[in-house]
Amino acid sequence: MTVTAPPEPSTQAPAAGLSRRQVQAVAGCYFVASFAALGLPPYLTAILPGLGDPHGRWAGLLYIVPTVFSALGALLWGRLGDRFGRKRLLLRAQLGLSVSFLLAGLADSLWAFTLALVLQGFLGGTFAATNGYLAAALEGPGLSKALTLMQGGARAALVAAPILVGALSPWLSPHRQYVVMALLPLTAAVLLTRLPEPGRLVSVPPKRSTGTPSSALWALYGAEFAFVFATIVSFPYLIALVEQRVPGLNSTVAGLLFALPHLCYLLLASRVHTAVLHRPRAGLALGFVLVAAGLAGHAPAHSVAAFALTRLVLGLGMTLGLVCLAVLAAAAAHGRAPGQMFGTLELASKGGAVAAGAVAALVNSAFGPGAPVLIGTAAALTAALCCALRSRSLPRSAPSPSNPGSR
Structure with a gap:
């Protein structure tokens, strides 16, 4: 009822x-x-x-x-x-x-x-x-x-x-x-x-929720943690990596290379949302694959053009993943107390960011600024495989409400 x-x-x-x-x-x-x-x-x-x-x-x-x-x-x-x-x-x-x-x-x-x-x-x-x-x-x-x-x-x-x-x-x-x-x-x-x-209005039967099962909710939290980790781990030492590979590069150009994935999101997010609205699980897996490909491309990059290309691929993956996670989160919120759910999702997201920063510092100290992108590549590939094998564990996309709140 x-x-x-x-x-x-x-x-x-x-x-x-x-x-x-x-x-x-x-x-x-x-x-x-x-x-x-x-x-x-x-x-x-x-x-x-x-x-x-x-x-x-x-x-x-x-x-x-x-x-x-x-x-x-x-x-x-x-x-x-x-x-x-x-x-x-x-x-x-x-x-x-x-x-x-x-x-x-x-x-x-x-x-x-x-x-x-x-x-x-x-x-x-x-x-x-x-x-x-x-x-x-x-x-x-x-x-x-x-x-x-x-x-x-x-x-x-x-x-x-x-x-x-x-x-x-x-x-x-x-x-x-x-x-x-x-x-x-x-x-x-x-x-x-x-x-x-x-x-x-929240649709629930007496003493039982019709919302997303708790197992799917935990799968969403895990995907959020993994995606944030895979993308953030490359951020802290990216400028150092670019300057090492392209000596004498202008700092403004280095900053633009850092910003490219975020600019991709700003330009493409709305269209991507329309494209993945009814298939966010497949979109998330593809997002992880593109993130892995973009990060892997940093390893052989030794020119501004090569870095720009690999940053654009990373930006496409980041946009696809973030939008799909938003669609899945909206589905999971159906019939649930949103504050607690999004508080836990934020905990998973921040946990991924903290873990990424700590791991990046450790591997950079041991192996140099190229190591964090390789760690991110491995994490994204592992997460993509998990999404492909266990996609049904993630929430289903929520149906459109009969009286949508957004007018």
């Missing part, structure tokens, strides 16, 4: 869905929140000498501190969102980022700065909070399209933010830019107050 989800504690009546403009507003707020979180960490080696670490030795560890604590807090905040309202928890995440950025910008010691990064991770978690908010209002293709748009916001921030931070550096140090960046999530929080508290 169909029952109404428990009412959320809110002063506003729950919304049956979100309009396209409202979804775009949520995506814009997520982009704004991601801007500082993704744009400033690459400049840690420039920030730390002023905080008592003259050689920036702690940069690698501090780079993953927010990710670790975001993973630790994701499930807690997701459950609280299901209990107290997704809009409240999304506002909390934006305000938490604003406070932590302010503390980071005002920190005058390494320990104070580290504490601010811990708070950034634990109090932030805008990705899980945003997805939980959307999943409480949308279903099926409307939700998967919105999740694809959220990933686009992250990719756009990843491309644009480091460029802007670098451009502002002659006038304002990256360390003090944290203070300015604190205004961005604060502005996003103000804008989000104008959006409704979402609510939707």
